[in-house]
Amino acid sequence: MNIKTQIQNIILEALKNLGIEASAITLEHPADLNNGDYSTNVAMAYAKQSSKNPRALADEIKSEIEKNLPKEISKIEVAGAGFINFYLSHDFFVDSIKDILNKGENWGKNDLSNGKKIMVEYTDPNPFKPFHIGHLMTNAIGESISRIVEFSGAKTVRANYQGDVGLHVAKAIWGMMKNPERDQENEQVSYLASYIGNCYAKGSDAYDNDENSKKEIDAINKKVYDKSDEEINKIYAWGREVTLLAFEEIYSLLGTKFNHYFFESIMAPIGEKIVRANTPNVFEESDGAIVFKADKYNPKLHTRVFITSSGLPLYETKEIGLTMTKFETESDLDLSIVTTAIEQGEYMKVVQQAISLMHPELEKKMKHITHGMMRLASGKMSSRKGNVVTGESLLRDSMDVVHEKVAERDLSSDEKENIAQTVGVAALKYSILRSSLGSDIVYDFEKSISFDGDSGPYLQYTAVRANGIHKKADGDGITAAYTDIPTDITVLEKNLYRFPEVVAYAYEQLEPHHIATYLTELASAFNSFYGNTVIANKNDPYAPYRVALVSAFHTTMQNGLYLLGIKTPEKM
């Protein structure tokens, strides 16, 4: 049992002995460590009910608990308006360091989702279109959520859903047919993908501004669907393969491996069959199209078209096919999480309402997580307009900045390359994951690729410093031990033991930023300790304990960074 639930149980027991029935109580960490390690407000919450004044009740609860005080708690104090503050004992903190070192890479895990199977869908870029910064954002968030879910004991399945049919494909193919000139020597998929991306931008522009081109693109769109034109089939197959390979390169840089790839071309007929089979009992005809009137079931929702009057299945229909396919592909799937930007929020509610009518058992198994938009300082970025800032360019730029920083270092070129990737990705991911999902991020290169203070590289750098201590300790023959321990417990120990609570909370909220915030506080506590103490000093009797403490810190930082999808380098 962890210390938090232990204290909660003690309080519940005390309340019971005083004749107060409580089911759940809040126990929090006071902002100021002078107010203890844990604090509860129960005395204030139940004062009225038991017609006592809060401080008097707090005193009663305190003496009730003190009758049988566990060794983990050194003292209890009543403070303020009636807060009961708990101070953890010296032994508790020392034991928590041992516990961290024992658990190693399992440190921080919980069992909130033990035995469950959870699918997380994220990234969702479209073949033939550039990988833009929004995809980068969804990828960072989805990967982190996948890992947080994994730490809760669930089996995590990662999925990616990609739009390989539709007007955007026709626009790109039209662009390629009109602009065949490219560097024939350059076979790199990233180059070829950016060529296709440019063709898409040209096609998109022509579609909006030129009647003739619009007709040509519409004609290509039809041929892509019915596969009647050999030349178009060839271009389609090539373009699809090349862009998908380019995406794989990006996933590899970012550290994502998907278990399933779903494609719109496959989902469309599946969804269409379901929609037609459920018309008119769920869906209905209106103006020749098949629609779903979600407002019949929830006045906040609206009516949406699922199949057009010309018989083409729309996004909504494909989404139904996708959802049903997910539950068929992975048997016993307990939860299907989809991560997208807020734009998709309203559509998804309508789609989920329709699915819930057909399959009530799935209603609680679908969860849509939305995040804010990532935009450029100059306004909403748009790959359609051919804006040069793509997710990939951003990633490469970030890596280049790190490269320049380590250029003068005495490191092999492989090491430099490795560091550039690890640190560049960390800077980008952290700048996305540090804020709560709801808020928009205005993208500013200088700030997003920040390397000091509240940043990914700052966390990595702190871990590297801890590494440096280990190297020195090894050289001096200092090994972790718990014989001599300083009487003063530092802020570092007072933060370390909380890690599993933070992970559990991030899981309950499905909000990675709680981990980012915690790690930054932890790093700050470590750096402060590091700056004020010579740790690996042969002549210091406390050195073995402090080396253990540094180890515990490194383990916690490494596991925390893992949950953000960030690697911990050995040097940088």
Added chain:
RNA sequence: GCACCCGUAGUGAAAUGGAUAUCAUGCCUGCCUUCGAAGCAGUUGUUCCAGGUUCGAAUCCUGGCGGGUGCACCA
């Protein structure tokens, strides 16, 4: 017009209904013969407005204001 999301130091963010609202950045000052200065220590500056609920509100409710997103055949 309706719906959803967001309004917190100059800037970017955090805060489970709790105690003096926290952190970073920026400005200024000091610290590299120590375990890496991508660091540390110090200094300065804030909850959109109006009501309500509560012992207690940045947080919950109502009404405004400002920004973003979406609302019938794009995804």
